[in-house]
């Protein structure tokens with residue numbers, strides 16, 4: 001108790017504790033982080049720093065393990081678990097960030113061990129390793145160096161790198177890993193119901209925030225130098241924008257053409273990123289139904305839509321698609337199935353995914369995705385279109401789902417995404433489907449259009 005009172009549970013403590021729980025449970029990092037930061041009563045900049053440290057460690061896990069292995073003369077699994085995570089957080093600050101002074105990185109990390117009431121010799125051990133690391137900086141590898149064998153540091157589990165090597169070749173696999181190891185960029189979709197892209201960019205500029213138009217999606221802005229929280233950006237409360245990668249923005253365009261009197265169903269609405277985009281793009285006398293079963297997401301969906309499009313024709317259904325189909329008599333011109341998936345296209349943005357997923361998960365997702373599409377097929381009107389989307393780059397969740405759906409539903413045919421993408425984005429087509437791989441400018445994604453022909 002004495003130590004806890006003396007040493008507050010700061011951002012470093014929260015980062016270490018979250019990484020520890022993640023390692024133990026393999027739960028998604030966000031809810032673990034929320035409960036740890038609530039317990040530590042962390043807010044504002046301290047909370048953001050904790051988040052950056054966790055995500056950074058997860059993006060550079062193999063590199064940090066390499067450093068720890070060189071600096072400690074024992075196997076990693078023989079380190080006390082809190083000590084192992086503390087060394088990771090400390091070394092990440094020292095070797096991957098340039099905005100934290102060395103002394104603060106070391107002292108604050110050691111204080112986290114004190115706040116955790118760990119034995120005194122462990123404080124000394126962590127202090128010694130981190131100080132040795134700063135002295136030996138010139139002889140230790142940097143985060144983007146290759147190993148002495150010439151092999152790159154991939155920071156991904158072997159099952160993922162093996163499958164990407166088999167599919168794309170060594171160079172492309174290494175490129176994807178490199179992209180996923182860097183901090184992703186922050187991209188917004190300007191809400192043109194409220195303001196156009198140029199005016200909003202100027203408004204950000206007035207606050208010293210540089211915003212450049214994205215290369216692909218017509219309403220996108222990329223913020224190149226912003227480190228603060230999203231809700232502190234100008235125009236947040238007024239609903240002037242939504243954080244959304246360009247791949248996700250392009251996916252909604254595939255629901256086009258946005259002619260009048262159309263009925264849209266967003267069958268997996270989540271937090272409403274694409275629902276709000278449909279509301280932004282739809283022509284007069286159109287309407288949207290959004291289905292989402294998960295209560296927490298539902299609450300955020302409602303909040304987001306209240307902020308972004310309060311006066312639009314929208315019905316939110318707090319249920320799953322299967323139940324919706326049982327109770328609804330409606331048919332839709334466009335159905336979007338932005339399905340639950342492994343998320344391997346957004347591993348840079350959500351770095352816990354790479355360590356939490358297992359190869360067997362892919363077939364589990366495929367079954368869920370096919371079931372959602374079976375239900376969607378019943379809800380789409382003749383001549384209507386289903387857009388099937390995932391943020392995965394795995395064949396099992398994309399091409400295989402597409403083939404199996406079409407084989408089971410002869411009344412549907414694949415139609416090309418080409419006519420719905422801006423010219424700058426047609427390079428992401430693989431045949432008829434939209435399938436960018438992560439580049440640092442755009443997330444990995446997959447989308448296909450199925451038209452009901454009979």
Ligand SMILES: C[S@@+](CC[C@H](N)C(=O)[O-])C[C@H]1O[C@@H](n2cnc3c(N)ncnc32)[C@H](O)[C@@H]1O
Nearest residue numbers: 268269270271272273274294320321338339340
């Ligand atoms: C990839 S997320 C959707 C993201 C969202 N479209 C967006 O752009 O923000 C998939 C969503 O499907 C929801 N979901 C899972 N099973 C479902 C089901 N059987 N019916 C409808 N939605 C489901 C999940 O709760 C999750 O929010």
